[in-house]
Every structure is written in C-alpha cells, then in structure tokens.
Amino acid sequence: MDFSWSNEEEDFRNTVIKFLKENWDPSKSDLLEGADDNSFEDMREFRHKLAEQGWLIMSWPKEYGGKNASYMQQMIFKEESASYGAPTAGGAEDILAPALMVHGTEEQKNNHLPPIAKAEVLWAQGYSEPGAGSDLASLATRAKKEGDFFIINGQKIWSSNAHRSDWMHVLVRTDPDAPKHRGISYIMLDLKTPGINVRAIEQMHARGGFNEVFFEDVKIPVANLIGEENRGWYIAMTALDFERSGVHLVIGVKRKIDEILKYINEEKTNQKFSLVKKITNSIIELEIARLLSYRITSMQSKGLVPNYESSLAKTFGTELIQKHARRVINLLGLYGGLAKNSKHAPMNGIFCHEYVAMVGQTIQGGTSEIQRNIMATRGLGLPRS
Ligand SMILES: Cc1cc2nc3c(=O)[nH]c(=O)nc-3n(C[C@H](O)[C@H](O)[C@H](O)COP(=O)(O)OP(=O)(O)OC[C@H]3O[C@@H](n4cnc5c(N)ncnc54)[C@H](O)[C@@H]3O)c2cc1C
Known part of the structure; x- marks a missing residue:
C-alpha cells in the first residue's frame, strides 16, 4: 500500500479544508444524529453549498454532470468533511x-x-419492513398492477427522514407467487400521493429521525418503475454496491x-x-480502522470489488464508535x-448523546452479525450453516 498522496490530491485536500472552514460551523456537528x-x-443549506461546488455528485460520470472523481478524491473529501464534523453525503x-x-x-433520468x-x-429510502430487515427479500408491501398504475398496500419502517422528504424509492412485491428475490420491483413515489401516511418513531436520543410509512391503496404510475418489473431486487443491489470506504465513520471518532x-x-x-x-x-x-478503510479505497482504485473487506471495515469502525463513547462515559464517572x-x-x-445516538451504527447498512456471517463465509470460507 502506498501511503503518500500525489500533489494533486494534496491540493484537493487543501481546497476542501478551506471550503469547510468557510462554510461549516463544527459546533453544529453533534446535533446531526437525530x-x-x-x-x-x-444540514440542508450545507448540502446546497456542496451541490454548488459539484461535490455532492463528484462520483457521478461527467455525462450526468458529475466530476468522475477518483476513489481517492472521494475518500479525501469524506475524510476531511468528517474530521471537520460536516455532514457527508x-x-x-x-x-x-x-x-x-x-x-x-x-425520462426518469431527466426528471430526477x-x-x-x-x-x-x-428522498427517503423505503426498503425495511416490520418483517423484513436483514432478510430484506421477505418484504411484503404489495404493488398490484391495474392498467397504467400500481396500487400499493403495506408498510415500511425505519425510513430515515421520510417526514421531511419529498419522494421515496421503495422495494415492493409485484409477484407474490415467484421465488422471493424474483417477485420484487423498485418504484419511485411522490410522498404527497393520497393514501400515504408517515408516522414518526420516537427514539431515546431524539424525536422524529425514523418513521413508519403506511400505504393504503396508493396509486402510482407504472412510469415510476425503475428497470424491469420483478427485477427490483437486483436493481436495488446495484445501488447498495455503490458502497464507499466508510472512512467518514472512523474519522468521526478522531474528532x-x-x-x-x-x-x-x-x-x-x-x-x-x-x-x-x-x-x-x-x-x-x-x-487500525483508518487502514481498513484505506484498504477498501485502494482496492477500488485498482478496479477490485471489496467484499468481506467492507464488512470487516464497517464492523470494526462502527463498533469502535460505540466503544469509544462507552470508554469516555466510564472515564467521566457519574458525570x-x-x-x-x-x-x-x-x-x-456530547458523549452521553453519542452513547445513545450511535447504537444504530452497528445495525444500519447490515448489522454486525450479518457482517460477521459475510466475513465467515466469504472471507474465511466457512460453510453457510
Ligand atoms: C440509523 C438507522 C437508519 C436506518 N435507515 C433506514 C432507511 O432509511 N430505510 C430503510 O429501509 N431502513 C433503514 N434502516 C433499517 C435497517 O436497514 C434495518 O434495521 C437492518 O437491516 C436490520 O433489520 P431489522 O432491524 O429488521 O433487524 P432484524 O433483521 O430483525 O435482526 C434482529 C437481530 O437478529 C440478527 N440477525 C438477523 N438475521 C441474522 C442472521 N442470518 N445471522 C445472525 N444474526 C442475524 C441481527 O443481527 C439483529 O441483531 C435503518 C436502521 C438504522 C439503525
């Protein structure tokens, strides 16, 4: 692994640092969770500023207005943003x-x-349901095709910021008779459509970050389907494959x-x-966590697709966030x-807040247990059962 940065990367890092100093107040950072x-x-205002710089979509190809930024550049940006306590994309x-x-x-690309x-x-993300989290393919929210519309009935849960969002991308079951991964479609819906009810879930450290979203005979145009009907599982996985190094998680610990x-x-x-x-x-x-994240970026830069390596970095980094909060709470005694x-x-x-706010880190994006299953099977080659 080569640990030195090119002149171009150092220049970019300095530009990012200057921008952050001018545009973000780090004292606001600890309020972001929930x-x-x-x-x-x-946070919204800051995202507008990032968008003006073209940094919100720096990873996008140039044909869609992005910068086609290298994995290293994306990592530098996230690393500096996290170390300054600014919201990362x-x-x-x-x-x-x-x-x-x-x-x-x-049409979908031009509109969205x-x-x-x-x-x-x-946008909010509507994947999880009360009966489908780790085993997401068990999802049961039903979308039935009637003419040019899907009629959606069911419920999503843990939808972050759905109460503030305009649109939602959801996974729904369009063929209940097909094997579970093959009967799912990926649909975009306007959250103002009649029949949608967004209800906030109160958390121990904050109100209203999470939501339940209920659908009752919600009529969504077929034109909002992404890709082929019943192929939604594979399409959503394309989206999840766009995973990054997660370096911002661990650099938050440095702060x-x-x-x-x-x-x-x-x-x-x-x-x-x-x-x-x-x-x-x-x-x-x-x-250690920083090096595990760098390893992922280094693999991506060489055209390799990180697999159990991402699970390792995610598990180690998110568990460290929680361990550090615990260590500080203990160090401060009763205070x-x-x-x-x-x-x-x-x-x-802030550490008391951190202690409760960070519980979700080892759950979202795949729980630590699921990550350990991946490390065991794909990393160590152990049998599945
Ligand atoms: C901060 C945060 C933000 C989130 N935002 C969103 C969002 O915007 N949109 C969205 O759709 N979802 C969101 N989620 C939901 C998240 O995707 C799910 O919580 C996650 O997939 C786990 O599912 P679950 O909560 O149903 O737990 P379950 O899957 O029911 O798991 C319960 C327990 O069983 C363990 N377990 C399950 N299966 C196995 C197995 N095969 N082997 C070993 N152990 C297992 C799990 O590790 C866990 O400890 C968010 C969650 C969090 C914490």
Missing part, C-alpha cells in the same frame, strides 16, 4: 442515482437526476478523541496520565451520564 428541525435545515445521490443511471429510462444533483429534492484529550488537558491536569491511559485503546484502534444541556455535563453532554 437532527431537530433547525439542525436539519443547517449519503442521500439519493449515492443510493438511488446510480441505479437510475444504469436502469432508468431517459438534476434535482438530486442540486439537492433540491429530498471525539481530540475532544476528550482537549478536555483532559484543560480540566483534569492532575489526573492526566490515568485518564489518557483509559482511551489509548481508542487511539490505537482508530489507526458521564448527564445529558446534553445539563448544567454539570462535561463537554455539554
């Missing part, structure tokens, strides 16, 4: 758009790609390590040695459990 309406608006531009580019009609690129339209070190240095000078010792494992593990805005909470309770 963002309230104000911090969500800050991960919306429809990363998930839906690649599927549209490959499988969408010209430009507003995604300009961050004008917010959190810097913050606790600053606190110890400024406020706890007498116990410096014993306190720093309690988080040295986070410092070591951060470097560690004080919530945000409490008068006596060290560092305004």
Whole structure:
C-alpha cells in the first residue's frame, strides 16, 4: 500500500479544508444524529453549498454532470468533511442515482437526476419492513398492477427522514407467487400521493429521525418503475454496491478523541496520565480502522470489488464508535451520564448523546452479525450453516 498522496490530491485536500472552514460551523456537528428541525435545515443549506461546488455528485460520470472523481478524491473529501464534523453525503445521490443511471429510462433520468444533483429534492429510502430487515427479500408491501398504475398496500419502517422528504424509492412485491428475490420491483413515489401516511418513531436520543410509512391503496404510475418489473431486487443491489470506504465513520471518532484529550488537558491536569491511559485503546484502534478503510479505497482504485473487506471495515469502525463513547462515559464517572444541556455535563453532554445516538451504527447498512456471517463465509470460507 502506498501511503503518500500525489500533489494533486494534496491540493484537493487543501481546497476542501478551506471550503469547510468557510462554510461549516463544527459546533453544529453533534446535533446531526437525530437532527431537530433547525439542525436539519443547517444540514440542508450545507448540502446546497456542496451541490454548488459539484461535490455532492463528484462520483457521478461527467455525462450526468458529475466530476468522475477518483476513489481517492472521494475518500479525501469524506475524510476531511468528517474530521471537520460536516455532514457527508449519503442521500439519493449515492443510493438511488446510480441505479437510475444504469436502469432508468431517459425520462426518469431527466426528471430526477438534476434535482438530486442540486439537492433540491429530498428522498427517503423505503426498503425495511416490520418483517423484513436483514432478510430484506421477505418484504411484503404489495404493488398490484391495474392498467397504467400500481396500487400499493403495506408498510415500511425505519425510513430515515421520510417526514421531511419529498419522494421515496421503495422495494415492493409485484409477484407474490415467484421465488422471493424474483417477485420484487423498485418504484419511485411522490410522498404527497393520497393514501400515504408517515408516522414518526420516537427514539431515546431524539424525536422524529425514523418513521413508519403506511400505504393504503396508493396509486402510482407504472412510469415510476425503475428497470424491469420483478427485477427490483437486483436493481436495488446495484445501488447498495455503490458502497464507499466508510472512512467518514472512523474519522468521526478522531474528532471525539481530540475532544476528550482537549478536555483532559484543560480540566483534569492532575489526573492526566490515568485518564489518557483509559482511551489509548481508542487511539490505537482508530489507526487500525483508518487502514481498513484505506484498504477498501485502494482496492477500488485498482478496479477490485471489496467484499468481506467492507464488512470487516464497517464492523470494526462502527463498533469502535460505540466503544469509544462507552470508554469516555466510564472515564467521566457519574458525570458521564448527564445529558446534553445539563448544567454539570462535561463537554455539554456530547458523549452521553453519542452513547445513545450511535447504537444504530452497528445495525444500519447490515448489522454486525450479518457482517460477521459475510466475513465467515466469504472471507474465511466457512460453510453457510
Ligand atoms: C440509523 C438507522 C437508519 C436506518 N435507515 C433506514 C432507511 O432509511 N430505510 C430503510 O429501509 N431502513 C433503514 N434502516 C433499517 C435497517 O436497514 C434495518 O434495521 C437492518 O437491516 C436490520 O433489520 P431489522 O432491524 O429488521 O433487524 P432484524 O433483521 O430483525 O435482526 C434482529 C437481530 O437478529 C440478527 N440477525 C438477523 N438475521 C441474522 C442472521 N442470518 N445471522 C445472525 N444474526 C442475524 C441481527 O443481527 C439483529 O441483531 C435503518 C436502521 C438504522 C439503525
């Protein structure tokens, strides 16, 4: 592995750092998980600025207005954004758009790609259901074709930001008699369509990040189908294949390590040695997590498709996020459990917030157990059962 950056990459890094300093206030960063309406608006405004720079869609091919940016450039951008606490991309531009580019009609591309690129339209992702999470192909939301429309009935769950979104891309069952992966279609729907009811789910650290979305006789034009009917599973997997290195996850930990070190240095000078010792494992593990992420980018740059390597990086990185929050809470003693805005909470309770907010990290995008199954079977060659 070559750890040095080219001059061009260093220049790009400096441009990104300058932009972040001018356009993002890092004190807002800790509000992003389960963002309230104000911090969500800050994030939205920042995404508009990213769109103006063309950075929201830097990975897109030039023919769709992107920059065809190299994997290294994308990683540098995410690394710097995360280390400055700025929101990184991960919306429809990363998930839906690649599927549209490959499988969408010209009309769908013309209608949907430009507003995604300009961050004008917010999309929610409607995959999970109460009975279909890890085993997503068991999904049961039914779409029945009647003339030029699909009539949709069923329920989605854990739909992040659906209550703020304009559109949703959903996986629905169009052929209940086919083998489960082969009876699924991928459809875009306007969330204002009659019959759709979005209900917020309250979380322990925030209100209204997650939602349940109910569909009752919702009439969606057949023209909103992406690709072939009953091939939706494979199309959605194209979208998920667009996975990135995940470096932004672990660099977020670096910020959190810097913050606790600053606190110890400024406020706890007498116990410096014993306190720093309690988080040295986070410092070591951060470097391991960073290298696991770099490995993925390095593979992608060589045209290889990371497989169990992504599972390894995701599991190690997300578990580190949680471990670090736990280590700091323990280090702070009873004060560690004080919530945000409490008068006596060290560092305004950000670690207490982090401790509860980060639970979902080892669940979303494939749970740690599922990632371990992948590492066992594809990485170690162990049998499936
Ligand atoms: C922060 C966050 C954001 C999310 N955003 C969205 C979104 O926008 N849209 C969307 O559609 N979904 C979203 N999800 C849902 C997410 O995709 C699911 O939570 C995830 O796929 C797990 O499914 P589940 O919750 O139904 O758990 P289940 O699949 O029911 O799993 C329950 C437990 O069983 C374990 N388990 C299941 N199968 C196996 C197995 N084969 N081997 C070993 N252990 C197993 C799991 O690891 C887990 O511990 C989000 C989730 C989170 C946490």
